[in-house]
Amino acid sequence: MAEPRCGRSDLYNVRTSDVVPWKNQTITYSVSTNSTLFAHEDLKLTIRRVFDVWSSNIPRKFQEVDNELLADIKVRFGKREHGDGAPFDGPGGILAHAFIKGLLHFDDDEIWKKYSASEQIIDGTKDIFWVALHEAGHVLGLDHTKVFDSVMQPSYVASIDSNGNYIEPSLISTDIEDIQEIYGGKTKPKSKFLQE
Ligand SMILES: [Zn+2]
Ligand SMILES: [Zn+2]
Numbered sequence: 001m002a003e004p005r006c007g008r009s010d011l012y013n014v015r016t017s018d019v020v021p022w023k024n025q026t027i028t029y030s031v032s033t034n035s036t037l038f039a040h041e042d043l044k045l046t047i048r049r050v051f052d053v054w055s056s057n058i059p060r061k062f063q064e065v066d067n068e069l070l071a072d073i074k075v076r077f078g079k080r081e082h083g084d085g086a087p088f089d090g091p092g093g094i095l096a097h098a099f100i101k102g103l104l105h106f107d108d109d110e111i112w113k114k115y116s117a118s119e120q121i122i123d124g125t126k127d128i129f130w131v132a133l134h135e136a137g138h139v140l141g142l143d144h145t146k147v148f149d150s151v152m153q154p155s156y157v158a159s160i161d162s163n164g165n166y167i168e169p170s171l172i173s174t175d176i177e178d179i180q181e182i183y184g185g186k187t188k189p190k191s192k193f194l195q196e
Contacts, residue, residue: 004110004126004156006134007086007097010144020182021100021141022072026061030068032076035108042114043128047075050132054140057176058183073139075132077108095126095156098135106131115166121158130159130169137175141182147174 031047033040044064051062065071081087088094088107098104106112106128113125133151145152149172159169171179 002089002093004092004095006131006138006144006154006156007088007094008138008144008154010154021139022060024072025059026063027073028063028065028071029073029075030065030071032068032074035077035106035112037108038077038106038112038128039114043075046114046128046132047136049129050136053133053171054136054179057171057186058140058179059185059187060183071102073102073104073136075104076106078105079108096131096135098138100139100141102139104132104135104139106135115168117166117168119166121160121164121166126156127158127166127169131156133169133171137179140179142175142178145174145178147172150175152178 029047029051031040031044035043048064054060055062062073068074068076078084078088080090082105084099084103084105086097088105088109090107090109092110094107095110096104096106111125112128113122114129115121115127130151137152142152144154147153151169151171152175159167161167
């Protein structure tokens with residue numbers, strides 16, 4: 001059986017241009033209800049958390065909109081051929097993919113789960129937060145990396161402690177450096193002292 005991984009090919013740390021993918025300060029996104037198995041509300045919470053993580057490191061805000069046609073980033077599920085010329089492969093293998101033009105798709109043939117901290121991992125499930133954090137990195141312009149522990153490595157790894165309990169994945173320093181290379185760092189708010 002093919003190892004669970006991202007559908008994007010492995011071009012490591014190759015940026016094809018210096019263009020900033022999203023120049024707008026506020027990037028909109030939509031979360032579709034089209035999964036046959038996964039709860040819409042859980043997906044909305046997961047995607048909100050994912051964009052909060054990226055947003056806390058770059059000068060961009062993310063805002064959810066209801067109308068998919070108006071959203072910069074369109075989050076939805078797909079099975080097999082689903083209209084973008086990059087068909088999914090059924091259970092296992094490719095879990096998700098994302099394109100810089102703003103499509104972020106999960107394979108609806110996987111068993112997805114939204115985990116809470118310290119929860120025991122269930123065999124065969126995939127942590128939707130890890131995959132969403134990774135795919136959002138692609139939408140924002142990042143490629144795959146070989147850096148151990150980076151959220152941008154292409155193969156799925158369950159994020160667990162030595163007892164097999166869930167730890168929420170987070171960005172490591174190279175992820176933050178890579179994303180800030182594109183968008184710059186977070187502008188420091190003026191301190192109260194300086195405003196006086
Ligand atoms: Zn990927
Ligand atoms: Zn797709």
